[in-house]
Amino acid sequence: MLRIAVPNKGSLSGPASAMLHEAGYSQRKESKELVHVDPDNEVEFFYLRPKDIAIYVAQGRLDIGITGEDLLIDSGAGAETILPLGFARSTFRFAAKPGAVAGLADLAGRTIATSYEGIVAKYLAEKGVDASVVHLDGAVETAIELGVADAIADVVETGTSLRNAGLEVFGDPIMKSEAVVIRRTGATAADEGDAKVQQFLRRLQGVLVARTYVMMDYDCRAEHLDAAVALTPGLEGPTISPLHSEGWVAVRAMVLAKEAQRIMDDLYALGARAILTTAIHACRL
Numbered sequence: 001m002l003r004i005a006v007p008n009k010g011s012l013s014g015p016a017s018a019m020l021h022e023a024g025y026s027q028r029k030e031s032k033e034l035v036h037v038d039p040d041n042e043v044e045f046f047y048l049r050p051k052d053i054a055i056y057v058a059q060g061r062l063d064i065g066i067t068g069e070d071l072l073i074d075s076g077a078g079a080e081t082i083l084p085l086g087f088a089r090s091t092f093r094f095a096a097k098p099g100a101v102a103g104l105a106d107l108a109g110r111t112i113a114t115s116y117e118g119i120v121a122k123y124l125a126e127k128g129v130d131a132s133v134v135h136l137d138g139a140v141e142t143a144i145e146l147g148v149a150d151a152i153a154d155v156v157e158t159g160t161s162l163r164n165a166g167l168e169v170f171g172d173p174i175m176k177s178e179a180v181v182i183r184r185t186g187a188t189a190a191d192e193g194d195a196k197v198q199q200f201l202r203r204l205q206g207v208l209v210a211r212t213y214v215m216m217d218y219d220c221r222a223e224h225l226d227a228a229v230a231l232t233p234g235l236e237g238p239t240i241s242p243l244h245s246e247g248w249v250a251v252r253a254m255v256l257a258k259e260a261q262r263i264m265d266d267l268y269a270l271g272a273r274a275i276l277t278t279a280i281h282a283c284r285l
């Protein structure tokens with residue numbers, strides 16, 4: 001059985017389970033379940049605190065896990081990203097009251113509150129800044145108002161939490177993050193269960209493609225085919241089929257969902273007709 005760690009709460013939890021469900025795996029029915037077996041797919045899911053997942057995976061207790069890239073780096077555990085998943089995108093930044101901290105060097109001798117001590121300590125050491133780090137579990141934005149810290153280092157997505165606390169970012173972004181699949185550092189194709197890991201990754205890649213692409217079909221005159229194919233090159237090349245009407249062909253190609261409407265407009269302008277897009281539910285490339 002493949003053993004997989006899944007976040008049990010927070011921003012990663014819902015989207016991770018939704019993606020696994022889309023990939024054909026059954027998921028726990030209620031949030032108190034800590035382990036769920038999917039017998040048909042021979043997978044056992046362990047619902048763990050997102051911050052702990054890298055530790056289980058690095059020790060080889062679990063084969064793979066879904067977590068945040070920032071949590072992986074923060075843990076310092078011996079695991080690495082094997083597939084980025086495109087959700088829970090965020091940046092990790094310093095912030096303080098406007099004008100209170102001039103820049104990174106100005107943090108020397110000051111106190112920084114964060115839930116990500118590992119990332120902050122490593123970054124400060126790399127930059128040669130000697131500051132104190134105080135660990136808080138969450139809501140770190142409040143630490144400045146209450147006098148616990150001069151600055152914070154925290155996850156920023158829309159910036160709403162910072163604005164609400166009257167804070168602003170300073171310095172370069174410390175890192176970017178998104179949800180990722182992780183595996184023990186040094187794992188190889190020779191590892192027991194590697195074939196199952198690869199199959200799991202192909203399934204998730206299929207979901208990512210299905211979320212990103214749509215299938216486009218249209219008819220166009222043979223003399224416009226080159227121009228049409230330039231608009232819809234597909235992944236390996238579009239499928240071209242003859243039509244019963246003389247001088248017309250049918251074209252089928254995958255296109256990026258976010259570009260579909262523009263491509264339909266351009267194809268129409270070229271004289272293509274019966275232009276259809278359909279969702280892709282699953283795929284193996």
Ligand SMILES: Nc1ncnc2c1ncn2[C@@H]1O[C@H](COP(=O)(O)OP(=O)(O)OP(=O)(O)O)[C@@H](O)[C@H]1O
Nearest residue numbers: 009010011012050068069088089090138155157177
């Ligand atoms: N507002 C957000 N937008 C996007 N990603 C976020 C956001 N907040 C946290 N994350 C990401 O989610 C992961 C952190 O998950 P975690 O469950 O520890 O924190 P959380 O989502 O803030 O939940 P909690 O309510 O338990 O603090 C990190 O990878 C982080 O980058």
Ligand SMILES: O=P(O)(O)OC[C@H]1O[C@H](OP(=O)(O)OP(=O)(O)O)[C@H](O)[C@@H]1O
Nearest residue numbers: 138139140155156157158159160161162
């Ligand atoms: O830039 P924003 O869109 O506002 O998102 C960032 C905020 O989201 C997370 O907090 P969360 O709500 O999880 O609370 P927490 O501080 O208790 O973790 C994170 O810690 C930031 O505070």
Ligand SMILES: [Mg+2]
Nearest residue numbers: 010011138139
């Ligand atoms: Mg949080």
